[in-house]
Amino acid sequence: MKLLRFFIKHSLRDMWRNRARTVFALICVATGVTAVVALRSMAFMVGDELTTDLAEMNRGDIRLYASRGTPEIVTLSREGDPIFSAEGERAIREWAAEEGVTFSGARLNNISSVRAIENGTAGPPTLNLTLLIEPEHYPFYSEIILSEPAGVPLRDVFPPGSEAESVASVLLPRLGALSSVVMPRWNGAAGSTWATYPAYLIAHPRPVVISSNLTRQSSLGLSLGDYVRLGAPDTIYEVRGIAPATSESILTVPPTVFLDFLYAPLTDLPLLGDPVLPEQIFIQVPLGRDIAAAEASLIRYLERTFPSRTNFDLNLNRESVPDLEENNDEAASVLDDMILVMGLSSLLIGGIGIINTMQVIVSRRTLEIAVLKTLGLKGSRITGLFMVEALLMGLLGSALGVVIGVALSYTIKSVGEEAFQLTLVWRLYPEAMLSGMFLGVVITVLFGFLPTLIAGQVRPAVVLRPNEAQMPAAGLLQTLATLIVMIVVLGLLVDTIVEGAIAISPVYMITGGGALVGLFAGVIIANTGLGQPIPAYYRFRLPRRFERLQNAITGPVGILTGLLPVTAWRGMERHLRGQAAITLGLRGLRQLLLIYGSLAIGAALASLILLIGSEVWIPLGLGETKPAGHIVDAVEGGSARWVITWAALTLAIGLAIRLLSRALVGLVAMSTLGVTVGGLIGWLIGRAGALVLDGTGTWTFLAEISTGIVLVEAALAAMAAVFVGYWLLVWLVGRMSGGALMGLVSLVLVGLLAGAAQIVAGLGVGALLALGAVALIGGLVIGRTARSGEAARPLAEQSRAEEAGGIPAAPTLRLPGTSLLMMSMAGLVGGLLLVDVGGERLWWAGAGLALLVFAGLWRALRRRYKVDGRLVLREMASRRSRVASTLLGLSVGLAGLSLVSLTTGAATHLLETQMSGRIEGNLLVIARVPDQVETIEAALAGSEGVEAYSSYRIYSAALLAINGETVSPTFHSPEDEPGGMGGNGRATQGFPLMLAQRGSLADLPEYEMSAGRQLEPSDAGEHVIMLRESFITQELGIEVGDRLMLLFENGVSQADDVMLRLTVIGLVDSQSALTGYADQFLVPPDTLPGTVKPMNMMTVARVDESDDAYMDGALVALSNIPGVFAIELSALTQLLESLINQFKALPTLVAWLALISGTAIIANTVALATQERRRQIGVMKAVGLKGRRVLAMLMIENGLIGLIAGLIGIAVGLLLTVVLVLASPGPDQLMDALEMETMGWLLVMSIAVAIGAATLSAWSAAAEKPMNVLRYE
Amino acid sequence: MQNETNGRVVLRATNLTKDLYLGHVVVHAVRGVDLAIYENEMVGIVGPSGSGKSTLLGLIGGLDTPTEGRIEIDGVDITHMSEGRLAEVRNEKIGFVFQFFNLVPTLTALENVALPIQFARYPKFDPEQRARELLELLGLADRLNHRPMELSGGQQQRVAIARALANNPPLLLADEPTGNLDSEASEVVLQALNDVWRETGTTVVLVTHDLDLARKMGRVLRLVDGRILGEVEPV
């Protein structure tokens, strides 16, 4: 107890003394904990929303959906969607009466158009979701309270059922008669007045309640009392109420996520052209009655009423509160787990900061430890002392993190709302807070443990040579023990998250363990043995000429020359022969290992090059077919050229690396070897264990914990691999010359200046001119004043130098930095102006000028700051591990961010081009009934500004066989989705695809064919098909001439299926400009028999965009056709874009959190580095380095880290985006889809973050008086 | 040995005072020192440990600013100079040699010596050539590309001396340069300092607690409790 008090006091004092360091370490822990607490709180908020008020969410205790799986009680609506049939509805109603439960029906999938009426003129239509409900019941278990008139419940707006029905019944017959008369006049929108509309409709507008979002639609501008036209044949409605947009959500009516909604009574369906039949039925079971029992009773009732083969229990699509509870609980816990993993990753990044901090704490206090040891303190006690400090930091940091996390959870609520489309309620979640606290402390202690162990290892002898305070390496055993403890603890943690979702055999756990042990052994041996010269005892000098020979021939031949030449052996004294043999053996072994290592690196890099090469092969036009992505493929595919390329690359890279450095290759060699050998041994042990222990309690126990542990091992291995990669990179960068670094700096500077100039250029040429002028004049003035001061000096200096026998350096033009930057800016502005004025022709001149500016800047910087560059690089190289881990931390966040932003950016771009340029038109008309196509075409033909249109029938089909060979089903369609839009509930066979039958081939665009020919008008009615090449056709291996067997599932039963055999007549090149719509699988007109029902009818029209009135006119004309909806492509694009934004909200948040963690690590690393380097900085200042320049050096150093992390992060995002775009239908869009600007910003941000974080902690160190640092020690 | 009266004053300190703060305790490390050091002089400052020698040297060398008093180096008043200008003065006018060598560990001997030249605003020499010459002068011709870790203490200190001389400063300040060396290495370092003094004509101020060592200088000042108590007769 007393000891603990001493430990705590000691630790607190140490933390207080090194406040800056402590603060940054705490921030490292806190950012991770913040991420865990905030993200988890959000998950809990979502979970709360998912799991409370389920009956309200379900809009009843049992919710039935009409689906094709139960044909007895289902029919199809006019649009072809399943709805409950009259018999079905009646049966369920009867059951409800018998059972004593309440029944309510609704149509919640009716998409129609709404138009505001102003002075009798209807505006352009807007799509909306018309929710047709029974107002007296909807919704069960809650009440929708209108925002206008405030406080009024939804049901009060609508007249009671009987009245409504009577109005409808009176209205309907008249409407049918009138619509043909009225509509044409309505279409000529201009000049319409109320008088042109039948008096009866005006006198009896139907009530409607709109969602508050609809009031915000600018094209509508609705408010209470306004008249609107709804659907077709249209009816006049009056807005009687405005419901909050939050009345419905993704949980109650999913489509409300995309569409604004309005409420109308179910009984109005006839006005919209459909019978009063529900698509969903809500059942309210009286309180206290068992819902499941009611459900079972319903099934029994249905089975009794409709004796058939249909299994109602299986096929009746329904959601009851108990089911929902189970499902949502599961969804909530999956979400929580997912989010916990995300938060945990953030925390692990923070762990890097802890390792670094503890390491520095220990190394700074080696002397103190040694002194304590000489006084008799045991190693374990010292470990304890430092553990207490780590624990304290964990506690404090976590507490800080919890506080910030709770605050953050409140702010990111909106992100959760965006991502999940829910209205979330914020509150404190103790579980989130506790778990954050717990994880924070655990991770800190775990990560702090290894350096602490090292502290225990300090040898007392250090006291004797205090000046070379070197950090000892932790013993192999201790390190391993720590690692194993860490893996087990983290593994158990992961196990609780995975919870048996997957199970991995203990054999893998042991194999992984063996590999890790091997890795460590390898690294340690490399660090101690391979890196060092051969022990002196064994050192034996070969006769000179052999020595030279061996040195000359490094690489593979080196081993052979390592064999002692016979002549030398003969002439050797006896007692020397033994030594010589051992020396040579060791040399040979080392050579072998080094070659193994270099070839391992070579093979890895060669594989990477191969992989990237194969991905860009076709897009770059290097060949027709995609080469093998990896060597196994190449070997299996027997592509000799590719295998040879790989081998040659491996050899070339391997040898190059071998010649570059020995210690480095040794590390890789030994670690690879260690992993291989260790893994193999582990695997053998595992296998043996499985044989011996299978069935015993031990094995069961191992099996229970193995999954999490294997996952942790895999994660650690991945991290280690990345770390090694970074380590190598830092090593490589460290070998750069100081001048080259200055080149990099000038490049970045020119980039930044050019970017700034670009931004100013956006303001106009005048602003650019002004900027250029200011920069030029400023640069000249500053340069001149500086030089006039310089003129007086050198004379005196020079004479002194000559006096001293020194040779004066050649006089150089030395402009101060600000002047240099300003001149560069002026030059770049000049270049921009040149391009701006001269256009494309002067592009080269502008680029040349930029290059000139770059060269000038580089020259000046190199001349003056080469030393700084060298110091920076040496410093980085001497701290490879720390720099590598910092890079790791920073790049994770950036990779995430670039991944999200680049992929979504590319997706948006692809979407836009797909939607605009590539489709034949800008207006999409979708109908469900084939007969409507003519009406649609007539409406389009009659509309002004419609330039062209073409129609398709879209069919859903399954590809069963190619040339008689069965295609195995790849995807299974999910069960009928709530909302009833899904398939028919039968098991899917074959490969599902969408087929389009074009209405006419006369206007088919000219395609670039890769094989076969394009469809021609004469093909009409022939059983042929044209395909666009894609990954699908590649996967399936479809070629011209193949016969495809297609299955069309036509109705609800198998009897309705239609099979068709089509011959492939042509393959469209995947690169061919996409000008047609739906041309993935295209068949000529009249090919499919009339018995095959199309999914829908698609008409694509091109409308003149020069005047908005054209599009509005077309939309209005189309909105009058019942059951058809027309949508402007731009509106659809917007909708999809908002979907993309919603999709990326959460990943973006997580990436930002990771980036913040990375920033904390950088700040921490720099704080540590400056602390370690205080003395060195003091020395350099003593010999004349200015504080400003010290700061600049630290900034360059970390800017470089930021640059590398940024480049790598961006590369990750870029790679995925490239793959994504290449796999998309528009691979030729690659260059346009890559957002250069986003990449630029990411890079700038990465550099800025690194420099900012560095400045934060380096500022005071750079400004310190040298005496303060040099005084002590 | 030197001309006290006719020489140019390289360094003049007037009423130099430095108070240091240890928490709430004020330590008067240097208390009103008046000092004049002439061109081409070799001066020793001797005093017991804790008497304020290092503090005084730091003030003289512009590593720290005095609480009170005035310092002139080569005729330039550095008392109220900005930190940036001070750095230039240190670079051009002063060479430092410390007890613990204080070489930059990641740089080779040659690069360490070249450092001050490269830091200079207006380099007077070609860095590499000058560094090579100086290291040769100090007998380290075969250690040019070694890092400090690969050098012995005496060798490190000679590299430090070469570095101090890099910009041919008028004033070389050495704080216990032999304090961390065995007697043999001390002898070599001292000899090196002597050679340097003789050949370059740089003024040398050497601080030590060792009276015997101090006596080898041309003039010896005694510092006790932050005050100059007078001169000691050289041998």
Ligand SMILES: Nc1ncnc2c1ncn2[C@@H]1O[C@H](COP(=O)(O)OP(=O)(O)O)[C@@H](O)[C@H]1O
């Ligand atoms: N950073 C500091 N803060 C407070 N007092 C200090 C500091 N450094 C040294 N001192 C005190 O200043 C006095 C002079 O120190 P110093 O100049 O190092 O002496 P010397 O070099 O002669 O041994 C000593 O009393 C010492 O305790």
Ligand SMILES: [Mg+2]
């Ligand atoms: Mg001292």
